[in-house]
Amino acid sequence: MKLNRTQWASVTAVALAVLFAGGAVTVASADRDEAPRTPTAESADAGFARDMAVHHQQAVEMSFVVRDRTKDEEVRRLAYDIANTQANQRGMMLGWLDMWGLPKVQSGVPPMTWMGMGVDTGEDGELMPGMATRAEIEQLRKASGREAEVLYLKLMTEHHKGGIHMAQGCVERCVPGVERDLAQGMVDAQESEIKLMADMLKARGA
Known part of the structure; x- marks a missing residue:
């Protein structure tokens, strides 16, 4: 019997429904058989969480420093956003x-x-890529106005580059899930902020 177009579409829809239903059962069975894995201390998941928490803490510190060293609203707003976002992610x-x-x-x-x-490894101990030295942070503490703004934007640009490198490492190595999603979100957000800071530095003649 030759099927017309409407009948053929109906048969195809039924076949696809059966196929997807079978796939759903297979996935469900796999989910029941494999309980969520707890990362080990040496895993990429744990290593990223530990190291990025330290990396973020310095970004928060520098952001609070520059907030008190300039009255420029654009820089203060960026510093607040970075401090707030990275403190929450660190938590x-x-x-x-x-x-x-x-x-x-x-x-x-x-x-x-x-x-x-x-x-x-140096006088500041083991510094991850992009992290500022104690001398650079002390220089930021002593600066004010445009000098503080430019120094903060330069230090934070390098800090973000190091953070992106580490977050990309988690995207490539961490188990699929919320942590890897967070790492990808860090990559996207910090790449965007680097472009913003480049424009801010240009506007300040730096």
Whole structure:
């Protein structure tokens, strides 16, 4: 029997419905068989949460410093946004470590080991990519006005570049889920802020 166009569409719809239903059952069965995995202390998930929490803390610190060193509303607004966003994200990552029953500091293991790379070691200890030295932060504390604005924008641009590098590492290595989604969100947001800070530096003749 030859099917007309309407009958053929109906048969196709039924076939697709059966196919998708079978797939849903398979996925559901897999979900029941595989319980959510708790990351280990050496995993990329835990390493990213620990290291990015430290990285974020410095961004929050620098943002609060520049807030008190300039009256420029554009810079103060950017600093507030960065401090607020990164403080909230830091809280989430430390909360995950608590939930996983893992330490927030892993003694004897250099930062970013989970990425298969080392960090700069000097008088400031082990600094992850993009992080400012104590001397640079002290310089920011002593600056004011346009000088403080330019220094903050330069330091935060480098800080964001280091943060993006680490967040991309999690996107590539972390288990799919909320943490990897957060890392991708960091990449997107900080790339956008780097472009904004480039325009702000240009406007200040830097």
